[in-house]
Amino acid sequence: MNRQLPALLSDRICMKNLHSLSASIGAAIILSFLHSVPCAIAQETIPDNPTTEAEKSVLVGEVVVSGVEGKLQEEVYKALRTQPGKTVTRSQLQEDINAIFATGYFADVRAIPEDTPLGVRVTFVVKPNPVLRSVQVQGNQVLPAKVVNDSFNQQYGSILNLRQLQEGINKLNKWYQDNGYVLAQVVESPRVAADGTVTLEVTEGVVEDIQVRFVNLDGEDKDAAGKPIRGQTQKYII
Numbered sequence: 001m002n003r004q005l006p007a008l009l010s011d012r013i014c015m016k017n018l019h020s021l022s023a024s025i026g027a028a029i030i031l032s033f034l035h036s037v038p039c040a041i042a043q044e045t046i047p048d049n050p051t052t053e054a055e056k057s058v059l060v061g062e063v064v065v066s067g068v069e070g071k072l073q074e075e076v077y078k079a080l081r082t083q084p085g086k087t088v089t090r091s092q093l094q095e096d097i098n099a100i101f102a103t104g105y106f107a108d109v110r111a112i113p114e115d116t117p118l119g120v121r122v123t124f125v126v127k128p129n130p131v132l133r134s135v136q137v138q139g140n141q142v143l144p145a146k147v148v149n150d151s152f153n154q155q156y157g158s159i160l161n162l163r164q165l166q167e168g169i170n171k172l173n174k175w176y177q178d179n180g181y182v183l184a185q186v187v188e189s190p191r192v193a194a195d196g197t198v199t200l201e202v203t204e205g206v207v208e209d210i211q212v213r214f215v216n217l218d219g220e221d222k223d224a225a226g227k228p229i230r231g232q233t234q235k236y237i238i
Helices: 005-009 050-054 070-079 090-102 145-155 162-178
Strands: 012-016 037-041 058-066 106-116 119-128 134-138 185-192 197-203
Touching (some): 058 070, 058 106, 070 090, 070 119, 090 106, 090 119, 134 145, 162 185, 162 197
Parallel strands (some): 058 119, 134 197
Antiparallel strands (some): 012 106, 106 119
């Protein structure tokens, strides 16, 4: 079994969740949400033929999850395809990183391979999102605070999950649609602060003016003299 991949894998494959959240939910959240961009931080010289070299596989001796415990650690293990006793490539590790981000719980994920006598130890170092404390909405004029609170209150006090956050955002958009504000919606990606405050930006599409044109039976809005067609409908009806 080729053991050269650890040198190639030692590039810490990382992916930053768009938690500047000028990045962007998302996807929606989740995902989006949930919408992260994979990247690789090269720490060694890239070979002349990276496609061939990078896809060499090595035997996995151990898989470790670092940075969380309990339920969140279980969520990471459930998302992983990398298993002890099986082989792995760089692209497979990147797929695992993507799958961990897709759970919605994490702000940062890295895969660190280390060579051992029994095979490669792969450590997934994860950083969870903060505990969700509040959701603030900016730019709203008609959206009631109670609707915002009801959409997210079940998530307060728990680790922020971007997939669940997107579900709450969908409820806000639905409220707008159900109440006739067809132009209103949550825009941009959520901004998540370290203290667990999420800020959403909405646009409510204020209509500044309405103009009405009357047309004749031929569909023309001007008469033979070039003047606008005058209708019989009173303004108070319009």
